[in-house]
Amino acid sequence: MAGNTQAGASSTVIGFIGTGIMGASMAGHLRKNGYEVHVYNRTKARAEGLLQQGAVWHDQPKDVAKHADVVITMLGYPSDVEQIYFGADGLLNNARDGAYFLDMTTSSPALAKRISQEAASKGLHALDAPVSGGDVGAREAKLSIMVGGDTQAFEAVKPLLDIMGTNVVHQGSAGAGQYTKMCNQITIASNMIGVSEALAYAKAAGLDQTQVLKSISSGAAGSWSLSNLAPRMIAGDFAPGFYVKHFVKDIRIALDSAAEMGLELPGLKLAQSLYEQLIEHGGDNDGTQALYRIIAGE
Known part of the structure; x- marks a missing residue:
């Protein structure tokens, strides 16, 4: 075909x-x-x-x-x-x-x-x-x-x-692809909090954030978000590779389907509240890495 x-x-x-x-x-x-x-x-x-x-x-x-x-x-x-x-x-x-x-x-x-x-x-x-x-x-x-x-x-x-x-x-x-994508988004949501917090912590400690990435990106903390989006956070580049507004939509889908299965996802609910704060600050059309702005208070 x-x-x-x-x-x-x-x-x-x-x-x-x-x-x-x-x-x-x-x-x-x-x-x-x-x-x-x-x-x-x-x-x-x-x-x-x-x-x-x-x-x-x-x-x-x-x-x-x-x-x-x-x-x-x-x-x-x-x-x-x-x-x-x-x-x-x-x-x-x-x-x-x-x-x-x-x-x-x-x-x-x-x-x-x-x-x-x-x-x-x-x-x-x-x-x-x-x-x-x-x-x-x-x-x-x-x-x-x-x-x-x-x-x-x-x-x-x-x-x-x-x-x-x-x-x-x-x-x-049918539907299995979407369920799998929700697993992906659930993982990213909590991971993005961790990446943002790590960079905010490094900055508060007076460290060079880029140097910190050299040490932690290839270790046990390594992730796609850490390797690809953390450099954008450091550079203040919040242009969308994936829109915040679409990510919040995905989080809602995941939470709704989890509720149908009787499953609680506390990490995802925390991510939802943080991303909704970002939207309240005008971040609808930013990339998902803009969560750093909320975590770091920028």
Whole structure:
């Protein structure tokens, strides 16, 4: 289904909806690998780079679905996903026969299951495939991609996922990708508190924060956030690789699903309160590393 990328252009047509910080890079990798890519984004300007690479623009999401064998969505919120997939103008009601849908948005596991069921009832294939790695991972095609859904559908689209990521894992049935992404976000949330506190402590102790990183990044304290986001904290670079507002959305999804399972997550609740403080101070559109500002009192 996904064609032979080694031979250049594939007969598979890809639709990509949501060409923001990460989506633009992800769609760009597919285009560079020879795929015909059709795109839609609420703000057309954010797709200009792709259009210059030869991507085809559509004014409506449903028109992307009408032209594509595989439709990838990379949106902001579960409400966006629900709106774009369902209804008369939704993707599922305007799809090609046998089309594949990959929702790579970090969204609700329950919604992923609903999309999968609705798709199957129409003879379509739907997978939830959220990612981790931020803007850097998207740009360098080194994303970690967590996939839920039918095994055969996963195998059919895996060549596409391999173009965008280096760690592509099928986690189980529909919703499993989203549940796994919540595990990822839960880990990051508490870890980001630790990274921020460590740097604030180093500064208060009169240490060179960059020198401290040299000692602790490769030891037992090492983490992706410490290696990639701590330098941005030190530099005062709070530009988004992943928006605070989207991270808070993810935290709420994780807490809601944990509550459904009767599970308490005190560390995640603490992270939620701190990030909500950051939003109150105007940090909605900062990167998640901006938590340092709250911890350090900057």
